[in-house]
Amino acid sequence: MTAPRVPSTTMDALAGLHEGVAQRLGADDQRYTPLRRALVATLAAAGRPLTMPEILATNPAVPQSSAYRNVTALIDAGVVRRITGTDDHGRFELAESYSAHHHHLVCATCGKVDDIHASPRLERALAEASRAAADTQGYEVMEHRFDVVGLCPDCR
Amino acid sequence: MTAPRVPSTTMDALAGLHEGVAQRLGADDQRYTPLRRALVATLAAAGRPLTMPEILATNPAVPQSSAYRNVTALIDAGVVRRITGTDDHGRFELAESYSAHHHHLVCATCGKVDDIHASPRLERALAEASRAAADTQGYEVMEHRFDVVGLCPDCR
DNA sequence: CTTTCTGCAAACGATTTGCAGCAGC
DNA sequence: GCTGCTGCAAATCGTTTGCAGAAAG
Numbered sequence: 001m002t003a004p005r006v007p008s009t010t011m012d013a014l015a016g017l018h019e020g021v022a023q024r025l026g027a028d029d030q031r032y033t034p035l036r037r038a039l040v041a042t043l044a045a046a047g048r049p050l051t052m053p054e055i056l057a058t059n060p061a062v063p064q065s066s067a068y069r070n071v072t073a074l075i076d077a078g079v080v081r082r083i084t085g086t087d088d089h090g091r092f093e094l095a096e097s098y099s100a101h102h103h104h105l106v107c108a109t110c111g112k113v114d115d116i117h118a119s120p121r122l123e124r125a126l127a128e129a130s131r132a133a134a135d136t137q138g139y140e141v142m143e144h145r146f147d148v149v150g151l152c153p154d155c156r
Numbered sequence: 157m158t159a160p161r162v163p164s165t166t167m168d169a170l171a172g173l174h175e176g177v178a179q180r181l182g183a184d185d186q187r188y189t190p191l192r193r194a195l196v197a198t199l200a201a202a203g204r205p206l207t208m209p210e211i212l213a214t215n216p217a218v219p220q221s222s223a224y225r226n227v228t229a230l231i232d233a234g235v236v237r238r239i240t241g242t243d244d245h246g247r248f249e250l251a252e253s254y255s256a257h258h259h260h261l262v263c264a265t266c267g268k269v270d271d272i273h274a275s276p277r278l279e280r281a282l283a284e285a286s287r288a289a290a291d292t293q294g295y296e297v298m299e300h301r302f303d304v305v306g307l308c309p310d311c312r
Numbered sequence: 313c314t315t316t317c318t319g320c321a322a323a324c325g326a327t328t329t330g331c332a333g334c335a336g337c
Numbered sequence: 338g339c340t341g342c343t344g345c346a347a348a349t350c351g352t353t354t355g356c357a358g359a360a361a362g
Contacts, residue, residue, distance in 0.1 A: 029316080031360095031362085033318090033360090033361085063318085063319055063320075064352085065318090065321090066318060066319070068351090068352060068353070070317090070318095072353085084240040088326095088327090088350080090352085116293070118289075119285070121281075122285050125277075125278055126278075129302075133261055134304055137261055137309075138308070138309035138312075139263070139304070139306040139307060139308055140306050140307040140312055142306045144302070144304050145301070145303040146282070146300065146302050147300065147301040148289055148297060149299045149300065149301065150286075150290050150295040150299075151298065152294070153294035153295070156294075156295075185340085185341080186341080187336065187337085187342075189335095189336090189343090191343085219343085219344055220326095221344070221346090222344065224328070225329090225342090225343085226342090228328085229342095244326070244351095245326080246326080
């Protein structure tokens, strides 16, 4: 038997992703159109949060308003998440249900954002600290964010 | 001798704050005008990050554009810091040189932000994790942010 | 056929800026 | 008097929305 040229894990993961997204959208009477598929694929391939200009550069034929409208639809469906870095551009990434819990490394100069993954030990400390702080001030914890701000290799 | 009615620490801290800000501005050929003084006092009194509408509500006679222009001047001087919560409103607080290192409790519904202070132990863990992540990806650490997102007492 | 999606162009809201006069050093 | 500050009104920029036709179930 011949080994496949393309890593099967990559394609399987992408197929599974699309399937899950289609299902989630369908549950909300939303269609998984080619454009939405392209947006999800773009975000999955990037592996880091993308700005709207970056998304549009990857999909040059797509009008801005359609990109915004469909990213918003994906956000409403819980597939995509919008985050804010240091600059005024919103950044978009797959929701944690479709990726994994992680944090961000943000460049103070150019605004670029990379993903980072914390150790289970740190995650436990963050969760515990979140609960303690929230309890003190009467909040109910939903999630936490840990961002490291610094200079990226290009801006150093 | 009669004890003062107003806690002296409060007034002393405010006086020291104004003095420091005046100096920092002066070093940049900037004047510490009554409006700038009012903005700094507003932020110091709030003890949590304020939106522009909140700042304007506290200083009703001040035109929006002047408030924005002067908050920007204070940011350029390193006196004020702009942060982003969950909504689209920017939020402003005194820079850490004029307050203390702290983190934020953000309401997912109304966007309100409260300050929280982490234990020295957690801070050490955050600093260490920051360095480790930054090293791996070639960044140079400048600061870190830890936000707890949840529901505030009013929105629960 | 009904509902959702698309592209376009116009609207929106937070923030910024050009300008002319006023105020501090 | 030079330089920086003010208020106003207009501009900017990311993002959202109304509309009429195309497409999917």
